[in-house]
């Protein structure tokens with residue numbers, strides 16, 4: 001796939017590295033073309049160029065900057081936007097929106113022509129970068145969205161990273177995925193597991209022949 005990433009921070013660059021390793025063509029949009037760029041093998045472009053001509057574009061920006069940035073860009077109609085963000089308060093300890101909406105839904109409302117899929121929001125950047133393996137099989141990456149084709153593309157993207165994609169339903173399910181991400185942060189930070197210590201895996205019931 002031809003993938004654009006907007007935001008070359010911790011999560012954006014980790015996804016770029018992992019996706020490039022999986023064989024995707026990746027371009028990372030950054031604010032500045034002059035600051036040092038550690039991902040030598042991955043082209044750096046503008047935010048707008050990370051949208052143009054891509055199969056999908058990953059939004060890896062802090063909340064609520066993501067909403068303002070997307071409003072200011074020309075987002076091609078029908079573009080698949082993969083929202084990996086969590087609408088965290090500035091101290092990173094709580095969610096700024098929730099219960100009756102989600103960061104993903106606020107983002108989707110800001111760019112009504114786009115097809116937004118929430119994914120990777122509960123998966124730590126360090127796990128992507130280091131390709132960490134877990135007992136019991138690949139970690140699950142839950143995703144949600146309202147457009148079946150857009151979700152199929154994200155499903156394939158997750159599979160290509162050797163992770164276990166789980167369709168969690170429509171975009172409003174982001175109201176549950178974003179708190180799940182905060183639970184992950186609590187395990188990593190307060191419970192001491194560290195960013196490469198834990199990931200979620202969905203267990204499916206085994207079909208037993210009667």
Ligand SMILES: NC(=O)c1ccc[n+]([C@@H]2O[C@H](COP(=O)([O-])OP(=O)(O)OC[C@H]3O[C@@H](n4cnc5c(N)ncnc54)[C@H](OP(=O)(O)O)[C@@H]3O)[C@@H](O)[C@H]2O)c1
Nearest residue numbers: 007008009010011012030031060061062085086121124125
């Ligand atoms: N870190 C993780 O493990 C992780 C995991 C799951 C989800 N997430 C979510 O992913 C999103 C990004 O997190 P992150 O950890 O990658 O954050 P980060 O390291 O701070 O990177 C955010 C990037 O956003 C861009 N940006 C644009 N305008 C900005 C502004 N005014 N202030 C700060 N940054 C600005 C910058 O990239 P350029 O300079 O390249 O434009 C910056 O490097 C968040 O919503 C977070 O909740 C993170």
